[in-house]
Amino acid sequence: MAFVHNTEVILFLQDGCNYVSTTVNDWSDPLPSVIYFQRAGTHVLHVTQAATAKDDALKRFLQLYIKGECSDKSSGANEKQKILKDIIRPVYNSCRRLERFISEQKTSPSKLQKLIKRQMTIEEYQKEFDIDTNLIYSGLNQLFQLTPIAEMSQRPSLKSFEPDFSKEASGFWQRTIGSDIIGTWDKFSQSYTQLYNSVEPIVLEFLRMRLCAPDGRSINIYGFLEVTRKYGFPVEHLPTHLSTTGQSSTEEARAEITKMVIPLVTEFSSQEIQQHLLVLYGWYKGIDRKNEDAYQQRANEWATLVKESRTVTTKSEEHIQAEKVDNARRALSFFYQRFMVIWRIGSVARETFAGVSFPGKPRIRDFIRLVRPLDFANYSIVIGADRQWNPPEVYHFLSELV
Numbered sequence: 001m002a003f004v005h006n007t008e009v010i011l012f013l014q015d016g017c018n019y020v021s022t023t024v025n026d027w028s029d030p031l032p033s034v035i036y037f038q039r040a041g042t043h044v045l046h047v048t049q050a051a052t053a054k055d056d057a058l059k060r061f062l063q064l065y066i067k068g069e070c071s072d073k074s075s076g077a078n079e080k081q082k083i084l085k086d087i088i089r090p091v092y093n094s095c096r097r098l099e100r101f102i103s104e105q106k107t108s109p110s111k112l113q114k115l116i117k118r119q120m121t122i123e124e125y126q127k128e129f130d131i132d133t134n135l136i137y138s139g140l141n142q143l144f145q146l147t148p149i150a151e152m153s154q155r156p157s158l159k160s161f162e163p164d165f166s167k168e169a170s171g172f173w174q175r176t177i178g179s180d181i182i183g184t185w186d187k188f189s190q191s192y193t194q195l196y197n198s199v200e201p202i203v204l205e206f207l208r209m210r211l212c213a214p215d216g217r218s219i220n221i222y223g224f225l226e227v228t229r230k231y232g233f234p235v236e237h238l239p240t241h242l243s244t245t246g247q248s249s250t251e252e253a254r255a256e257i258t259k260m261v262i263p264l265v266t267e268f269s270s271q272e273i274q275q276h277l278l279v280l281y282g283w284y285k286g287i288d289r290k291n292e293d294a295y296q297q298r299a300n301e302w303a304t305l306v307k308e309s310r311t312v313t314t315k316s317e318e319h320i321q322a323e324k325v326d327n328a329r330r331a332l333s334f335f336y337q338r339f340m341v342i343w344r345i346g347s348v349a350r351e352t353f354a355g356v357s358f359p360g361k362p363r364i365r366d367f368i369r370l371v372r373p374l375d376f377a378n379y380s381i382v383i384g385a386d387r388q389w390n391p392p393e394v395y396h397f398l399s400e401l402v
Contacts, residue, residue: 003019003096003099005095007067009048009059009062012088013045013088016041016092020037020094020098023102033126034098036133036164036229039163039164040133041091041136042160043136043160043161044087047156051080051084051143058081062088065085065088070089070092072085084143086138087135087140087143090131090133090139091136093132094129094132097125097129137225137229138226140222141223145213145214145218156181156221158174161225165228166232166233168234168347169224172195172234173224175402176188176400181221182220183218183220184219185211185217185219186217189207189208191400194397194399195397203235206235207227207235211223211227234347257348257349261342261349264338264339264342264358265358268335268363272331273332273335276327276331277328279324280328280329280332280370283325289369295373296376298373299374300377302326305321306322306323307381307382309322329375332367340397340398343401364398364401368399372391372395375391375392376391
């Protein structure tokens, strides 16, 4: 099947997307890299439509470029022309390469030779398609950093990118940036550091260089997609010349982490933890869960009782109940601190937790709502500290996680 295309830029991109889509659908065992390239093509089409809208001169320029089989290596008259050429070229090259791949499969004279030929070339083709896909996302990242493009009235929706990301990367973007496809580096880096803790300065600098627009402040979904495709998420494997540590996700490592995760899950469902939760729910009974001030006031009452119980000869029922609340506070805090430590070990741990849907956002929100006011009251009333309270790291971590 030959790649026949129009020279008008939008029609050319539509032809390219249709060609790849038709070809992949005809295969019982398609190349994964071709499917990723197909996804990239749909993003290119959407952004290019916005970039060339009401710009007939740019359309004519690109039409001549496509007509010349994308062989002109000159930069173009302006930055937008240069970037669009850099995006269109890998689209053209990949479609031609796919055409050649199909042709080579048909010309092999026997099934055995066809199989050998396929095995000899498939790895090479996979790499080439991956390279072109990364070039496309790099170009889209640069193109979207141009103000007129970033401010276009109909940006792609975040939902349209869900198939391109892992659950962890997609979830992080949604929690940190929200539903927009443009965000700020400050917010991204702060959330990234709080969530993944011991982030080396070199990793943050590497991400800043790859994600940030020239203004040094804004980032967009295409740059994030390019980085996660190349290095995964969170970025744990930098290019060799930048990496200072090495990690491997072997089956042995997975088994060891599972040994840590399963007891934690089992513990949370135990009678002891359930009893601790019931004590805390009971302490705040009748208070509107959205009224943070009322929760803090009730926590302050608890702290006063705890402080009194250390000096009275005979403890009242309220003192005894306050001690149960204190035991519950300590047990749940310790539990979530252990969860944080294991979660931060690496991607294997996070995948294992995700696989059992543990501990779940509602449970995490309950912990923050119930225990955080108690920790503050303990610091300010029981301990009597007069310095500003710095919440334990676990609260920053869990807030970013939900």
